[in-house]
Amino acid sequence: MALYSEKVFDHFKNPRNVGEIPDADGIGEVGNAKCGDIMKMYLKIDNNIITDVKFETFGCGSAIASSSMATTMIKGKTIEEALAVTNKDVVEALDGLPAHKLHCSVLAEESIKSAVQDYYEKNNIPYDKSKFPVLEDCEACDAGQVRMV
Amino acid sequence: MFVYADNAATTKMSPTAIKAMLPYLEENYGNASSLYAFGQKSAEALAAARSTVAGCLNAEPREIIFTSGGSESDNQAIRSAASWGARFGKKHIISTAFEHHAVLHTLRRLKKEGFDITLLNVHENGIVTPQQVSDAIREDTCLVTIMYANNEIGTIQPIAEIGRICRERGVWFHTDAVQAAGHLPIDVKAQNIDMLSLSAHKFHGPKGVGALYVRRGAPLETLIEGGAQERSKRAGTENIAWIAAAAAALREACEHMEENSARVTALRDRVIDGLSAIPHSALNGDREHRLPGNINFCFEGIEGESLLLLLDDAGICASSGSACTSGSLDPSHVLLAIGRPHEVAHGSLRLTLGEYNTEEDVDRILAEVPRVVEYLRGMSPVWKDLESGKTRHQL
Numbered sequence: 001m002a003l004y005s006e007k008v009f010d011h012f013k014n015p016r017n018v019g020e021i022p023d024a025d026g027i028g029e030v031g032n033a034k035c036g037d038i039m040k041m042y043l044k045i046d047n048n049i050i051t052d053v054k055f056e057t058f059g060c061g062s063a064i065a066s067s068s069m070a071t072t073m074i075k076g077k078t079i080e081e082a083l084a085v086t087n088k089d090v091v092e093a094l095d096g097l098p099a100h101k102l103h104c105s106v107l108a109e110e111s112i113k114s115a116v117q118d119y120y121e122k123n124n125i126p127y128d129k130s131k132f133p134v135l136e137d138c139e140a141c142d143a144g145q146v147r148m149v
Numbered sequence: 150m151f152v153y154a155d156n157a158a159t160t161k162m163s164p165t166a167i168k169a170m171l172p173y174l175e176e177n178y179g180n181a182s183s184l185y186a187f188g189q190k191s192a193e194a195l196a197a198a199r200s201t202v203a204g205c206l207n208a209e210p211r212e213i214i215f216t217s218g219g220s221e222s223d224n225q226a227i228r229s230a231a232s233w234g235a236r237f238g239k240k241h242i243i244s245t246a247f248e249h250h251a252v253l254h255t256l257r258r259l260k261k262e263g264f265d266i267t268l269l270n271v272h273e274n275g276i277v278t279p280q281q282v283s284d285a286i287r288e289d290t291c292l293v294t295i296m297y298a299n300n301e302i303g304t305i306q307p308i309a310e311i312g313r314i315c316r317e318r319g320v321w322f323h324t325d326a327v328q329a330a331g332h333l334p335i336d337v338k339a340q341n342i343d344m345l346s347l348s349a350h351k352f353h354g355p356k357g358v359g360a361l362y363v364r365r366g367a368p369l370e371t372l373i374e375g376g377a378q379e380r381s382k383r384a385g386t387e388n389i390a391w392i393a394a395a396a397a398a399l400r401e402a403c404e405h406m407e408e409n410s411a412r413v414t415a416l417r418d419r420v421i422d423g424l425s426a427i428p429h430s431a432l433n434g435d436r437e438h439r440l441p442g443n444i445n446f447c448f449e450g451i452e453g454e455s456l457l458l459l460l461d462d463a464g465i466c467a468s469s470g471s472a473c474t475s476g477s478l479d480p481s482h483v484l485l486a487i488g489r490p491h492e493v494a495h496g497s498l499r500l501t502l503g504e505y506n507t508e509e510d511v512d513r514i515l516a517e518v519p520r521v522v523e524y525l526r527g528m529s530p531v532w533k534d535l536e537s538g539k540t541r542h543q544l
Contacts (some may be wrong), residue, residue, distance in 0.1 A: 012455070013462060018528045033492035033531050036452050036473055036480070040530040058531040060454035060473035101473075 028114025234291025303443025450532030
Protein backbone atom coordinates (compact mmCIF):
# COMPACT_ATOMS: atom_id res chain seq x y z
CA MET A 1 0.00 0.00 0.00
CA ALA A 2 1.31 3.39 -0.92
CA LEU A 3 -0.45 5.42 1.73
CA TYR A 4 2.56 5.19 4.03
CA SER A 5 6.19 4.16 3.68
CA GLU A 6 7.22 0.63 4.61
CA LYS A 7 8.90 1.97 7.72
CA VAL A 8 5.71 3.66 8.89
CA PHE A 9 3.82 0.44 8.35
CA ASP A 10 6.45 -1.55 10.17
CA HIS A 11 6.37 0.73 13.22
CA PHE A 12 2.59 0.89 13.13
CA LYS A 13 2.06 -2.87 12.94
CA ASN A 14 5.00 -3.83 15.17
CA PRO A 15 5.30 -0.86 17.48
CA ARG A 16 8.45 -0.75 19.61
CA ASN A 17 8.30 0.10 23.31
CA VAL A 18 4.51 0.08 23.70
CA GLY A 19 3.19 0.22 27.21
CA GLU A 20 3.56 1.94 30.51
CA ILE A 21 6.41 2.37 32.98
CA PRO A 22 4.68 2.33 36.39
CA ASP A 23 7.57 4.02 38.19
CA ALA A 24 8.51 6.39 35.39
CA ASP A 25 10.73 9.36 36.21
CA GLY A 26 9.00 11.55 33.66
CA ILE A 27 5.64 11.31 31.91
CA GLY A 28 4.52 13.50 29.01
CA GLU A 29 1.08 13.62 27.47
CA VAL A 30 0.26 15.70 24.43
CA GLY A 31 -2.57 15.99 21.92
CA ASN A 32 -6.31 16.07 22.24
CA ALA A 33 -8.87 13.29 21.89
CA LYS A 34 -11.19 15.68 20.11
CA CYS A 35 -8.64 15.99 17.30
CA GLY A 36 -8.06 12.28 17.28
CA ASP A 37 -4.48 12.06 18.61
CA ILE A 38 -3.09 11.62 22.10
CA MET A 39 0.45 10.51 22.86
CA LYS A 40 1.76 9.57 26.26
CA MET A 41 5.50 9.04 26.79
CA TYR A 42 7.08 7.42 29.86
CA LEU A 43 10.80 7.86 30.64
CA LYS A 44 13.07 6.07 33.04
CA ILE A 45 16.12 8.24 33.64
CA ASP A 46 19.30 7.21 35.37
CA ASN A 47 22.32 9.47 35.62
CA ASN A 48 21.09 11.71 32.79
CA ILE A 49 20.58 8.68 30.52
CA ILE A 50 17.19 7.52 29.28
CA THR A 51 17.45 3.90 30.30
CA ASP A 52 13.91 2.97 29.36
CA VAL A 53 11.07 4.52 27.40
CA LYS A 54 7.53 3.42 26.64
CA PHE A 55 4.59 5.01 24.90
CA GLU A 56 0.82 4.80 24.65
CA THR A 57 -0.98 6.39 21.73
CA PHE A 58 -4.56 6.99 20.70
CA GLY A 59 -4.47 7.93 17.05
CA CYS A 60 -4.03 7.01 13.44
CA GLY A 61 -1.38 4.76 11.94
CA SER A 62 1.15 7.54 11.53
CA ALA A 63 0.64 8.70 15.12
CA ILE A 64 1.40 5.23 16.43
CA ALA A 65 4.38 4.86 14.07
CA SER A 66 5.74 8.31 15.02
CA SER A 67 5.60 7.51 18.73
CA SER A 68 7.21 4.13 18.19
CA MET A 69 10.02 5.60 16.09
CA ALA A 70 10.57 8.43 18.58
CA THR A 71 11.08 5.95 21.42
CA THR A 72 13.75 4.08 19.47
CA MET A 73 15.54 7.36 18.78
CA ILE A 74 15.91 8.32 22.43
CA LYS A 75 16.39 5.02 24.23
CA GLY A 76 19.87 4.86 25.75
CA LYS A 77 20.52 8.49 24.87
CA THR A 78 21.29 11.42 27.17
CA ILE A 79 18.54 13.87 27.99
CA GLU A 80 20.25 16.48 25.85
CA GLU A 81 20.32 14.12 22.88
CA ALA A 82 16.64 13.30 23.38
CA LEU A 83 15.71 16.97 23.55
CA ALA A 84 17.58 17.53 20.29
CA VAL A 85 15.25 15.14 18.40
CA THR A 86 12.99 17.18 16.17
CA ASN A 87 9.83 16.20 14.38
CA LYS A 88 11.81 16.40 11.14
CA ASP A 89 14.18 13.76 12.47
CA VAL A 90 11.22 11.52 13.21
CA VAL A 91 9.77 12.08 9.72
CA GLU A 92 13.11 11.32 8.11
CA ALA A 93 13.59 8.19 10.18
CA LEU A 94 10.16 7.02 9.00
CA ASP A 95 11.06 7.69 5.34
CA GLY A 96 8.49 10.45 5.22
CA LEU A 97 4.88 11.09 6.22
CA PRO A 98 2.02 12.44 4.10
CA ALA A 99 1.67 16.23 4.43
CA HIS A 100 -1.56 16.04 6.42
CA LYS A 101 0.10 13.64 8.89
CA LEU A 102 3.10 15.79 9.76
CA HIS A 103 1.40 16.92 12.95
CA CYS A 104 1.83 13.34 14.23
CA SER A 105 5.60 13.81 14.19
CA VAL A 106 5.18 17.14 15.98
CA LEU A 107 3.29 15.35 18.72
CA ALA A 108 6.09 12.79 18.97
CA GLU A 109 8.68 15.50 19.49
CA GLU A 110 6.49 17.32 21.98
CA SER A 111 5.75 14.18 23.95
CA ILE A 112 9.49 13.65 24.52
CA LYS A 113 9.96 17.25 25.62
CA SER A 114 6.90 17.12 27.80
CA ALA A 115 8.16 13.96 29.56
CA VAL A 116 11.60 15.50 30.16
CA GLN A 117 9.97 18.65 31.47
CA ASP A 118 7.95 16.53 33.89
CA TYR A 119 11.19 14.89 35.05
CA TYR A 120 12.79 18.32 35.62
CA GLU A 121 9.76 19.56 37.54
CA LYS A 122 9.53 16.47 39.72
CA ASN A 123 13.19 16.65 40.64
CA ASN A 124 13.40 20.42 40.98
CA ILE A 125 16.01 20.59 38.29
CA PRO A 126 16.30 24.11 36.90
CA TYR A 127 15.76 24.35 33.13
CA ASP A 128 15.08 26.88 30.39
CA LYS A 129 11.29 26.92 30.04
CA SER A 130 11.45 28.75 26.73
CA LYS A 131 12.89 25.65 25.11
CA PHE A 132 9.75 23.63 25.82
CA PRO A 133 6.49 23.82 23.91
CA VAL A 134 3.58 25.52 25.60
CA LEU A 135 0.94 22.81 25.57
CA GLU A 136 -2.44 24.37 25.14
CA ASP A 137 -5.57 23.10 23.54
CA CYS A 138 -4.76 21.94 20.05
CA GLU A 139 -5.00 24.86 17.69
CA ALA A 140 -6.40 22.61 15.00
CA CYS A 141 -9.71 22.19 16.77
CA ASP A 142 -10.25 25.89 17.21
CA ALA A 143 -8.56 27.50 14.27
CA GLY A 144 -9.32 24.79 11.76
CA GLN A 145 -5.74 24.29 10.69
CA VAL A 146 -2.95 21.93 11.54
CA ARG A 147 0.16 23.29 13.12
CA MET A 148 2.78 22.61 10.47
CA VAL A 149 6.52 22.35 10.80
CA MET B 150 -8.66 -14.48 2.70
CA PHE B 151 -10.02 -11.24 1.32
CA VAL B 152 -13.27 -9.77 2.62
CA TYR B 153 -14.69 -6.84 0.70
CA ALA B 154 -16.97 -5.04 3.15
CA ASP B 155 -17.11 -1.59 1.59
CA ASN B 156 -20.03 -1.96 -0.80
CA ALA B 157 -21.31 1.53 0.01
CA ALA B 158 -18.08 2.87 -1.49
CA THR B 159 -18.41 0.80 -4.63
CA THR B 160 -19.39 -2.67 -5.72
CA LYS B 161 -17.97 -5.37 -7.91
CA MET B 162 -19.55 -5.44 -11.36
CA SER B 163 -21.96 -8.30 -11.87
CA PRO B 164 -21.30 -10.76 -14.71
CA THR B 165 -24.66 -9.65 -16.17
CA ALA B 166 -23.49 -6.04 -16.28
CA ILE B 167 -20.17 -6.95 -17.87
CA LYS B 168 -21.91 -9.09 -20.47
CA ALA B 169 -24.31 -6.25 -21.26
CA MET B 170 -21.52 -3.79 -21.99
CA LEU B 171 -19.31 -5.96 -24.18
CA PRO B 172 -21.23 -5.73 -27.50
CA TYR B 173 -20.93 -1.93 -27.36
CA LEU B 174 -17.19 -2.07 -26.77
CA GLU B 175 -16.53 -4.62 -29.50
CA GLU B 176 -18.93 -4.64 -32.46
CA ASN B 177 -21.50 -1.92 -31.91
CA TYR B 178 -19.33 1.09 -31.29
CA GLY B 179 -21.43 3.46 -33.41
CA ASN B 180 -22.47 6.91 -32.24
CA ALA B 181 -26.10 6.92 -31.17
CA SER B 182 -26.57 10.28 -32.89
CA SER B 183 -25.51 8.99 -36.32
CA LEU B 184 -28.24 8.44 -38.87
CA TYR B 185 -26.93 5.29 -40.52
CA ALA B 186 -28.19 1.92 -39.33
CA PHE B 187 -24.93 1.10 -37.55
CA GLY B 188 -25.29 4.17 -35.33
CA GLN B 189 -28.96 3.49 -34.85
CA LYS B 190 -28.10 0.17 -33.20
CA SER B 191 -26.53 2.23 -30.45
CA ALA B 192 -29.55 4.51 -30.36
CA GLU B 193 -31.75 1.46 -29.90
CA ALA B 194 -29.59 0.18 -27.07
CA LEU B 195 -29.80 3.59 -25.43
CA ALA B 196 -33.57 3.63 -25.73
CA ALA B 197 -33.79 0.12 -24.32
CA ALA B 198 -31.59 1.05 -21.35
CA ARG B 199 -33.67 4.15 -20.68
CA SER B 200 -36.80 2.11 -20.73
CA THR B 201 -35.30 -0.46 -18.36
CA VAL B 202 -34.20 2.14 -15.83
CA ALA B 203 -37.58 3.87 -16.06
CA GLY B 204 -39.31 0.54 -15.47
CA CYS B 205 -37.29 -0.10 -12.31
CA LEU B 206 -38.43 3.22 -10.84
CA ASN B 207 -41.99 3.20 -12.21
CA ALA B 208 -41.10 6.26 -14.29
CA GLU B 209 -41.55 7.03 -17.99
CA PRO B 210 -38.53 6.58 -20.27
CA ARG B 211 -38.54 10.27 -21.22
CA GLU B 212 -38.16 11.13 -17.53
CA ILE B 213 -34.71 9.48 -17.34
CA ILE B 214 -31.50 11.16 -18.37
CA PHE B 215 -28.15 9.44 -18.14
CA THR B 216 -25.33 11.26 -16.37
CA SER B 217 -21.82 10.55 -15.18
CA GLY B 218 -23.08 9.41 -11.79
CA GLY B 219 -24.64 10.40 -8.50
CA SER B 220 -22.73 13.64 -8.00
CA GLU B 221 -23.66 15.03 -11.39
CA SER B 222 -27.28 13.97 -10.95
CA ASP B 223 -27.45 15.68 -7.54
CA ASN B 224 -25.88 18.84 -8.91
CA GLN B 225 -28.22 18.99 -11.88
CA ALA B 226 -31.37 18.29 -9.89
CA ILE B 227 -30.66 20.90 -7.23
CA ARG B 228 -29.43 23.51 -9.71
CA SER B 229 -32.53 22.98 -11.85
CA ALA B 230 -34.94 23.48 -8.98
CA ALA B 231 -32.94 26.46 -7.71
CA SER B 232 -33.02 28.20 -11.10
CA TRP B 233 -36.74 27.62 -11.26
CA GLY B 234 -37.10 29.03 -7.73
CA ALA B 235 -35.03 32.10 -8.50
CA ARG B 236 -37.36 32.95 -11.36
CA PHE B 237 -40.33 32.97 -9.00
CA GLY B 238 -38.68 34.62 -6.04
CA LYS B 239 -38.53 31.30 -4.16
CA LYS B 240 -35.03 31.05 -2.84
CA HIS B 241 -35.41 28.73 0.12
CA ILE B 242 -34.23 25.11 0.06
CA ILE B 243 -34.74 22.44 2.72
CA SER B 244 -32.35 19.55 3.21
CA THR B 245 -30.74 17.62 6.06
CA ALA B 246 -27.48 18.00 7.94
CA PHE B 247 -26.18 14.61 6.86
CA GLU B 248 -26.57 14.63 3.08
CA HIS B 249 -23.76 13.52 0.79
CA HIS B 250 -21.30 16.28 -0.04
CA ALA B 251 -22.57 16.30 -3.64
CA VAL B 252 -25.73 17.81 -2.16
CA LEU B 253 -24.26 19.78 0.74
CA HIS B 254 -21.58 21.48 -1.33
CA THR B 255 -24.06 22.37 -4.07
CA LEU B 256 -26.26 23.92 -1.39
CA ARG B 257 -23.29 25.75 0.08
CA ARG B 258 -22.65 27.28 -3.33
CA LEU B 259 -26.29 28.27 -3.69
CA LYS B 260 -26.15 29.92 -0.28
CA LYS B 261 -23.36 32.13 -1.58
CA GLU B 262 -25.63 32.94 -4.50
CA GLY B 263 -28.29 34.23 -2.13
CA PHE B 264 -30.36 31.17 -1.32
CA ASP B 265 -31.57 30.48 2.18
CA ILE B 266 -30.79 26.89 3.18
CA THR B 267 -32.47 25.03 6.05
CA LEU B 268 -30.69 21.83 7.14
CA LEU B 269 -32.99 19.67 9.23
CA ASN B 270 -31.77 17.88 12.33
CA VAL B 271 -31.61 14.11 11.84
CA HIS B 272 -31.83 13.12 15.51
CA GLU B 273 -29.92 10.43 17.31
CA ASN B 274 -31.44 7.69 15.16
CA GLY B 275 -30.43 9.33 11.89
CA ILE B 276 -33.96 9.84 10.59
CA VAL B 277 -35.74 13.06 9.73
CA THR B 278 -39.49 13.22 10.35
CA PRO B 279 -42.13 14.26 7.80
CA GLN B 280 -43.40 16.75 10.39
CA GLN B 281 -40.03 18.53 10.40
CA VAL B 282 -40.23 18.90 6.64
CA SER B 283 -43.79 20.17 6.85
CA ASP B 284 -42.87 22.68 9.54
CA ALA B 285 -39.88 23.96 7.58
CA ILE B 286 -41.71 24.62 4.30
CA ARG B 287 -42.27 28.33 3.68
CA GLU B 288 -43.95 30.44 1.02
CA ASP B 289 -40.60 30.85 -0.69
CA THR B 290 -39.46 27.21 -0.52
CA CYS B 291 -38.65 25.88 -3.98
CA LEU B 292 -37.05 22.53 -3.15
CA VAL B 293 -36.81 19.81 -0.55
CA THR B 294 -33.82 17.53 -1.13
CA ILE B 295 -33.47 14.61 1.27
CA MET B 296 -31.50 11.46 0.72
CA TYR B 297 -33.32 8.14 0.43
CA ALA B 298 -30.82 6.33 2.64
CA ASN B 299 -27.70 7.67 4.29
CA ASN B 300 -24.38 6.55 2.85
CA GLU B 301 -22.55 6.26 6.18
CA ILE B 302 -25.08 4.99 8.68
CA GLY B 303 -27.58 3.51 6.23
CA THR B 304 -30.69 5.03 7.78
CA ILE B 305 -33.74 5.07 5.51
CA GLN B 306 -35.77 8.27 5.41
CA PRO B 307 -39.59 8.42 5.21
CA ILE B 308 -39.49 9.30 1.51
CA ALA B 309 -43.13 8.60 0.61
CA GLU B 310 -44.46 10.76 3.44
CA ILE B 311 -42.07 13.58 2.61
CA GLY B 312 -43.03 13.26 -1.05
CA ARG B 313 -46.70 13.55 -0.23
CA ILE B 314 -46.15 16.66 1.86
CA CYS B 315 -44.05 18.32 -0.85
CA ARG B 316 -46.62 17.54 -3.53
CA GLU B 317 -49.45 18.93 -1.37
CA ARG B 318 -47.51 22.08 -0.62
CA GLY B 319 -46.34 22.64 -4.20
CA VAL B 320 -42.62 22.22 -3.46
CA TRP B 321 -40.28 20.20 -5.69
CA PHE B 322 -38.89 17.08 -4.04
CA HIS B 323 -35.52 15.58 -4.95
CA THR B 324 -34.00 12.53 -3.34
CA ASP B 325 -30.42 11.33 -3.58
CA ALA B 326 -31.11 7.61 -3.91
CA VAL B 327 -27.53 6.63 -4.66
CA GLN B 328 -27.40 4.15 -1.76
CA ALA B 329 -30.99 3.01 -2.19
CA ALA B 330 -31.36 2.25 -5.89
CA GLY B 331 -31.19 -1.47 -6.54
CA HIS B 332 -31.38 -2.19 -2.81
CA LEU B 333 -34.71 -0.71 -1.70
CA PRO B 334 -38.03 -0.56 -3.57
CA ILE B 335 -38.51 2.74 -5.39
CA ASP B 336 -41.75 3.92 -6.99
CA VAL B 337 -41.46 7.55 -8.02
CA LYS B 338 -45.19 7.81 -8.69
CA ALA B 339 -46.43 6.27 -5.45
CA GLN B 340 -43.77 8.12 -3.45
CA ASN B 341 -44.40 11.48 -5.15
CA ILE B 342 -40.76 11.95 -6.06
CA ASP B 343 -40.06 14.74 -8.56
CA MET B 344 -36.33 14.13 -9.00
CA LEU B 345 -34.11 11.22 -8.07
CA SER B 346 -30.37 10.56 -8.43
CA LEU B 347 -28.77 7.16 -8.81
CA SER B 348 -25.33 5.78 -9.56
CA ALA B 349 -24.65 2.45 -11.28
CA HIS B 350 -21.53 1.38 -9.40
CA LYS B 351 -23.47 1.11 -6.15
CA PHE B 352 -25.53 -1.79 -7.52
CA HIS B 353 -22.90 -3.81 -9.40
CA GLY B 354 -22.83 -1.62 -12.50
CA PRO B 355 -19.86 0.35 -13.84
CA LYS B 356 -18.41 3.52 -12.33
CA GLY B 357 -18.84 6.78 -14.22
CA VAL B 358 -22.48 6.35 -15.13
CA GLY B 359 -25.67 7.23 -13.34
CA ALA B 360 -29.10 8.60 -14.01
CA LEU B 361 -31.35 11.43 -13.03
CA TYR B 362 -35.08 10.93 -12.97
CA VAL B 363 -36.99 14.15 -13.50
CA ARG B 364 -40.75 13.95 -13.46
CA ARG B 365 -42.42 15.36 -16.53
CA GLY B 366 -43.16 19.01 -15.80
CA ALA B 367 -40.48 19.38 -13.14
CA PRO B 368 -37.68 21.84 -13.88
CA LEU B 369 -34.63 20.53 -15.70
CA GLU B 370 -31.74 22.77 -16.57
CA THR B 371 -28.71 21.87 -18.68
CA LEU B 372 -25.39 21.74 -16.82
CA ILE B 373 -23.25 20.50 -19.69
CA GLU B 374 -23.90 22.40 -22.92
CA GLY B 375 -23.14 21.02 -26.34
CA GLY B 376 -24.92 18.53 -28.55
CA ALA B 377 -28.56 17.56 -28.40
CA GLN B 378 -28.04 14.32 -26.49
CA GLU B 379 -30.46 13.49 -23.66
CA ARG B 380 -33.09 15.88 -25.06
CA SER B 381 -30.46 18.64 -24.97
CA LYS B 382 -30.30 18.35 -21.20
CA ARG B 383 -26.92 16.66 -21.03
CA ALA B 384 -24.52 17.07 -23.92
CA GLY B 385 -21.81 14.58 -24.83
CA THR B 386 -21.76 11.37 -26.84
CA GLU B 387 -23.52 8.72 -24.81
CA ASN B 388 -21.39 5.96 -23.35
CA ILE B 389 -23.65 3.17 -24.59
CA ALA B 390 -21.60 0.33 -23.13
CA TRP B 391 -21.69 1.82 -19.63
CA ILE B 392 -25.34 2.82 -19.92
CA ALA B 393 -26.37 -0.64 -21.12
CA ALA B 394 -24.45 -2.20 -18.24
CA ALA B 395 -26.01 0.20 -15.73
CA ALA B 396 -29.50 -0.71 -16.93
CA ALA B 397 -28.74 -4.43 -16.88
CA ALA B 398 -27.33 -4.16 -13.35
CA LEU B 399 -30.32 -2.21 -12.09
CA ARG B 400 -32.78 -4.63 -13.64
CA GLU B 401 -30.94 -7.58 -12.12
CA ALA B 402 -30.82 -5.90 -8.70
CA CYS B 403 -34.52 -5.02 -8.81
CA GLU B 404 -35.58 -8.46 -10.00
CA HIS B 405 -33.75 -10.13 -7.12
CA MET B 406 -34.26 -7.42 -4.55
CA GLU B 407 -36.40 -9.38 -2.14
CA GLU B 408 -34.14 -12.43 -1.89
CA ASN B 409 -30.94 -10.33 -1.90
CA SER B 410 -32.28 -8.08 0.79
CA ALA B 411 -33.28 -10.98 3.03
CA ARG B 412 -29.91 -12.65 2.68
CA VAL B 413 -27.80 -9.49 3.12
CA THR B 414 -29.94 -8.32 6.03
CA ALA B 415 -29.32 -11.63 7.80
CA LEU B 416 -25.56 -11.24 7.32
CA ARG B 417 -25.75 -7.64 8.53
CA ASP B 418 -27.69 -8.61 11.64
CA ARG B 419 -25.13 -11.26 12.52
CA VAL B 420 -22.39 -8.64 12.36
CA ILE B 421 -24.38 -6.10 14.36
CA ASP B 422 -25.20 -8.65 17.06
CA GLY B 423 -21.60 -9.83 17.18
CA LEU B 424 -20.00 -6.40 17.37
CA SER B 425 -22.54 -5.19 19.93
CA ALA B 426 -20.82 -7.55 22.37
CA ILE B 427 -17.71 -5.34 22.30
CA PRO B 428 -17.84 -3.26 25.50
CA HIS B 429 -18.40 0.48 25.12
CA SER B 430 -19.40 0.29 21.49
CA ALA B 431 -22.57 1.54 19.84
CA LEU B 432 -24.35 1.06 16.56
CA ASN B 433 -24.76 4.32 14.69
CA GLY B 434 -28.18 4.91 13.19
CA ASP B 435 -31.54 3.28 13.63
CA ARG B 436 -31.39 -0.49 13.93
CA GLU B 437 -34.58 -1.21 11.98
CA HIS B 438 -34.80 1.46 9.32
CA ARG B 439 -31.43 0.87 7.73
CA LEU B 440 -30.00 -0.43 4.47
CA PRO B 441 -29.72 -4.22 4.27
CA GLY B 442 -25.92 -4.20 4.20
CA ASN B 443 -25.01 -1.26 6.44
CA ILE B 444 -23.15 -1.67 9.73
CA ASN B 445 -21.68 1.40 11.43
CA PHE B 446 -20.21 1.31 14.90
CA CYS B 447 -18.34 3.63 17.22
CA PHE B 448 -15.77 2.10 19.57
CA GLU B 449 -14.60 4.22 22.44
CA GLY B 450 -10.92 4.78 23.06
CA ILE B 451 -9.59 4.05 19.58
CA GLU B 452 -9.11 5.92 16.34
CA GLY B 453 -10.69 4.74 13.09
CA GLU B 454 -7.76 4.95 10.72
CA SER B 455 -5.54 2.64 12.73
CA LEU B 456 -8.50 0.26 13.00
CA LEU B 457 -8.92 0.27 9.21
CA LEU B 458 -5.24 -0.30 8.54
CA LEU B 459 -5.09 -3.28 10.85
CA LEU B 460 -8.28 -4.71 9.37
CA ASP B 461 -6.75 -4.24 5.93
CA ASP B 462 -3.75 -6.16 7.16
CA ALA B 463 -6.17 -8.90 8.18
CA GLY B 464 -7.70 -8.86 4.69
CA ILE B 465 -10.84 -6.86 5.45
CA CYS B 466 -11.76 -3.76 3.43
CA ALA B 467 -13.81 -1.31 5.48
CA SER B 468 -14.13 2.43 5.98
CA SER B 469 -14.35 4.94 8.79
CA GLY B 470 -15.72 8.36 9.52
CA SER B 471 -12.55 9.27 11.36
CA ALA B 472 -10.94 12.57 10.40
CA CYS B 473 -7.66 10.84 9.67
CA THR B 474 -9.17 8.77 6.89
CA SER B 475 -10.52 11.79 5.07
CA GLY B 476 -7.53 14.07 5.25
CA SER B 477 -9.67 16.67 6.99
CA LEU B 478 -9.55 17.48 10.68
CA ASP B 479 -13.15 16.91 11.51
CA PRO B 480 -14.65 13.49 11.85
CA SER B 481 -17.69 12.51 9.78
CA HIS B 482 -20.37 15.21 9.51
CA VAL B 483 -22.90 12.38 9.60
CA LEU B 484 -21.75 11.09 12.99
CA LEU B 485 -21.60 14.62 14.35
CA ALA B 486 -25.13 15.21 12.98
CA ILE B 487 -26.49 12.28 15.01
CA GLY B 488 -24.87 13.73 18.10
CA ARG B 489 -21.72 11.68 18.52
CA PRO B 490 -19.00 13.73 20.24
CA HIS B 491 -15.80 14.29 18.23
CA GLU B 492 -13.69 11.87 20.28
CA VAL B 493 -16.26 9.09 19.83
CA ALA B 494 -16.81 9.81 16.13
CA HIS B 495 -13.06 9.35 15.51
CA GLY B 496 -13.46 5.71 16.52
CA SER B 497 -16.00 4.73 13.91
CA LEU B 498 -16.09 1.77 11.58
CA ARG B 499 -18.37 1.28 8.58
CA LEU B 500 -18.79 -2.18 7.11
CA THR B 501 -21.15 -2.45 4.15
CA LEU B 502 -22.07 -5.88 2.93
CA GLY B 503 -23.48 -6.84 -0.43
CA GLU B 504 -24.80 -9.68 -2.51
CA TYR B 505 -21.37 -11.26 -2.90
CA ASN B 506 -20.59 -11.49 0.81
CA THR B 507 -20.80 -14.84 2.59
CA GLU B 508 -21.26 -16.30 6.06
CA GLU B 509 -17.51 -16.93 6.07
CA ASP B 510 -16.94 -13.21 5.53
CA VAL B 511 -19.06 -12.51 8.59
CA ASP B 512 -17.10 -15.10 10.60
CA ARG B 513 -13.90 -13.35 9.62
CA ILE B 514 -15.24 -9.90 10.52
CA LEU B 515 -16.48 -11.15 13.88
CA ALA B 516 -13.10 -12.70 14.61
CA GLU B 517 -10.94 -9.77 13.53
CA VAL B 518 -12.78 -6.61 14.58
CA PRO B 519 -12.96 -7.43 18.31
CA ARG B 520 -9.31 -8.52 18.25
CA VAL B 521 -8.12 -5.31 16.58
CA VAL B 522 -10.29 -3.10 18.81
CA GLU B 523 -8.88 -4.78 21.90
CA TYR B 524 -5.31 -4.48 20.62
CA LEU B 525 -5.64 -0.76 19.89
CA ARG B 526 -7.36 -0.10 23.21
CA GLY B 527 -4.44 -1.83 24.87
CA MET B 528 -2.10 0.93 23.72
CA SER B 529 -4.55 3.82 24.01
CA PRO B 530 -4.12 6.33 26.84
CA VAL B 531 -7.68 7.48 26.17
CA TRP B 532 -9.00 3.99 26.82
CA LYS B 533 -6.92 3.71 29.97
CA ASP B 534 -8.38 6.95 31.32
CA LEU B 535 -11.89 5.73 30.55
CA GLU B 536 -11.30 2.42 32.26
CA SER B 537 -9.66 3.92 35.32
CA GLY B 538 -12.55 6.32 35.76
CA LYS B 539 -10.40 9.38 35.09
CA THR B 540 -12.76 10.22 32.25
CA ARG B 541 -16.33 9.08 31.80
CA HIS B 542 -17.48 6.51 29.30
CA GLN B 543 -19.88 7.95 26.79
CA LEU B 544 -20.95 4.69 25.19
